[in-house]
Amino acid sequence: MSEQKAGGEPAVSTPESGSSKIETPDGGAGRLREVFRSDHPAVLTILAIVAAVVIGSILIIASDQATRTAASYFTAAPMDTFSAAWHAVSGAYVAIFEGSILNPSSLSSGDTATIFGPISETIVSATPLIFAGLSVTLAFRAGLFNIGAQGQILLAAIFAGYVGFSWHLPVVLHVIVAVLAGILGGALWAGLAGVLKAKTGAHEVITTIMLNYVALGLIQYLLGVHGFQAKPYNQAISPPVDHNALYPHLFGSALRANVAFLVAIAATVAVAWLLGRSTFGFRLRTVGANQDAARTAGISISRVYIVVMLIVGALAGLAGSAQVLGTSPQVTSDIDAGFGFDAITVSLLGRGSPIGTFWAGMLFGALRAGSVQLLASTNTPSDLVQVLQALIVLFIAAPGLVRLIFRLRRGAGGQTAVVAKGWNG
């Protein structure tokens, strides 16, 4: 018969469920250490940015003419090379900082417009990025890949722009109606992809990409049609939007930042509420995480897809409205300014969280604003900004690489954010 080897209860104090694998070191200091050593998403994000800045520095040095000249007589005067390299790197990053946050030399002027200019420019670039980023993020959470923010922005620009320049409504009302028109335009365009997905199973990646081309073709066509094209019909541009239809400026007319930024903050809060607190958000997340379980729980997947895409399009539509009713108040075929695609990287950097997307949008907005100053005041090509953006995303997408570089150990309980699940949807 059975012979008991160990007497009594085993001294292991872990519960028998699998959850016992989670390490929970006691004490705040221990927990803090855990955060920094493990692959905590926030830490990985910051380290990805750091790594991108470092590699960016190397590229600056490599492309800097003065440094290369100094390097040719490196053995004679090595310090020349180092100082030239330092000059190039610091010059570039200082320019980005001055162009996006604050230029210290402007403080002495005492002119608020000059002092807050860089911040204002950051906000201007960040606003559409936040809207479009939220759009991609919300789709991600439902297991959908919205590659179509560009087309949705264009459609919104057509709708909002048309209402803006051809209708003439009283102040306040006009801008509201124009924004709503933009929302409608974006929602229709994305909703089309949603209906196709729900009713026919057409993959949203394909349909949204194709709809981008259709939107581009549509806007190019409209910009040659009387009634949409501005007189004297020799340029592919629409008439300027009525003053009443423009977003009011936030800090006076000298600075471009406008109320759309406040709407972006509100949209961030709204999306966070939708995901975390609303009944629909619960369904959306369930469908995004496990379609079969969603079906089994009685959730109508096709209805969720359609509604999600409508909201997703509305958010991208807000990005289009922010463009045409603020930054560039005339419809052109490049009014999307690449925000539709940058939105995907912003969303990736935001790791599927609305708040994360907001800050990622601010960062990318700052980089965009800084690139202007970079071009103006240094010899570093402003392409550096795009390289930085690409590197950040690259490192985000490859957390293993960041862990390797910074010698992080894999955290036992570290959760990897589910941001890129859409392909199997």
Place this chain on the structure above:
Amino acid sequence: MKLQLQGITKRFGTFTANDQIDLVVQPGEIHALLGENGAGKSTLMNVLYGLYEPTEGTILVDDAPVAFKGPGDAMAAGIGMVHQHFMLVPVLTVAENIMLGAEQTSRGMLDLRRARKLVRELSDRHHLEVDPDAKVEDLPVGIQQRVEILKALAREAKVLILDEPTAVLTPQETDHLMEVMRSLKEQGTSLVFISHKLREVREVADTITVIRRGKVVGTAEPTATAAELAALMVGRTVQLRVDKEPAQPRDVILDVDKLRVVDAAGQVLVDDISFSVRGGEIYAIAGVQGNGQTELTEAIVGLIEPASGRVVIDGEDVTEDTTYDILRAGVGYVPEDRAHDGLVSSFSIAENLVLDMHDQAPFGGRIQLNNKEIAKNAIARVEEFDVRTTSASAPASTLSGGNQQKVVLARELSRPLRLFVVSQPTRGVDVGSMEFVHKRIVAERDRGAAVLLVSTELDEVVSLADRIGVMYRGAIVGELPPTASAQEFGLLMGGQQGDTGDHDTKESA
């Protein structure tokens, strides 16, 4: 070959998965490793197979210490492993799979002829019939497992580790596997048989080592009773028989009338099935996996649309209703594949506990969730159903199989039910939780609900059900009382019609 583990300890951070484990596998014996899910059996075997490096301890092969850097070393030392999830390439043939990783070539070309010959030789010698040219993806699970075994044998394994091999098998396939194990043993191969199923272990093992919470808590002879083994495994006495009063059937609640389900390819999966379940009784569907049980339950709860026939619940025709409406009508549904269909593994336990009730008071309304109520509910359910977790906000993926099942049950049983449809309630569930799950099912019956139980475990069907229908190729081929013999069930499950009289015994072609 003699295999010995001495003081094997494996830690993951502060968690000790294996604690000072000693184990001796004698040449030509079947050594069963018995333990609940999460007891550390698989970790130990992964150490043995070179997938994990032990924190402490040594492995000895024929009394000589060895250190495995990877599965390659273990294989070279004569250790073969059949994983719970097969490691086969579905689009390749049996011969190609067996050759994979040890390809034989002649003049730079793959020597498939030799591989085929090897497969035939091995399958003849060990009575493991397989067609070497069949594609793996076309084979049933039981045969795929044979291919895995052949693969290990082709690499001249002297010790074969079988990790929960019966979890995916039908009773018949299980019986056949046992025969194969015995025949391998007779030819001198040692086997390590990992399982948590007491009956199988007692049937086939020569020595049983019981592991609990990472430690060896005892060894036993196969003559030990199931109750003794269960107590050793769980750490307390366990009731294996289900205690229940005779059923007190009331009005008919579920009425299935000539239900027919046809798949996209036109194959009949559910063939004009009719039966009814009264309140206060458990009607079980027995049968070998894949005879239409899944489709039957899915059609009842509205997940798939039947081709014809009717499903009536409480006098109301719900055939055309959505799953949402059927659940609202007082139906509880536990799907057979809980990890896939019953839970969202990345969601917290609390969220999973309201998955199909998130828009019902008090958890939420049309617009907003009430996260406070959801959290409160979670604490109550976790307590009531004894879900072993550190926190109700932990993701469901951190739970063991048994505890995941408790979450699904807790959710479905937390609203008043008229009909409870429960599929494979204890698949992958450990003995300790099994007892609990069974008790809750009986309690639901006693509360007056109609219970439709679908299970491929005959023991479970017989001990829980009040009436049993046996399904074969989409039809109910006969009804038996739970007192019927295993033989009678076996015949029906194999498609032979029993002399059970007045039931619909139609069989599809």
